[in-house]
Amino acid sequence: MKLLGPNWLTNCPFIDYVGHTESEYEVIDGNGRSYHFVGIMAHLIEVHGFFEGRGTEYRVDPDELINFFHLNENPPIRQKK
Numbered sequence: 400m401k402l403l404g405p406n407w408l409t410n411c412p413f414i415d416y417v418g419h420t421e422s423e424y425e426v427i428d429g430n431g432r433s434y435h436f437v438g439i440m441a442h443l444i445e446v447h448g449f450f451e452g453r454g455t456e457y458r459v460d461p462d463e464l465i466n467f468f469h470l471n472e473n474p475p476i477r478q479k480k
C-alpha cells in the first residue's frame with residue numbers, strides 16, 4: 400500500500416464529528432491492479448455504512464471492493480473487541 404498525497408485534517412460529516420488525519424492511498428495487488436481510496440472511508444463504511452454517492456470522486460463501490468480484495472472468496476476475520 401502506498402501513500403499518494405499529502406495528509407490533511409478532515410472531520411467526519413456525520414454527527415459524531417470524528418476527526419481524521421486524512422491521506423489518499425493506493426493498494427496494488429499481485430496482478431498490478433490498483434485501488435485508490437482516502438483514509439476516512441474506513442470510518443465512514445465501518446461506522447456509518449456510507450460509501451459516498453455514485454459518481455463521486457471518493458466513492459468506494461462495494462462491489463468493486465469485494466472483487467478487488469476477493470472478499471467473497473475469503474471473508475475477513477474480525478477480531479473480538
Ligand SMILES: [Zn+2]
Nearest residue numbers: 411413415417
Ligand atoms: Zn463518523
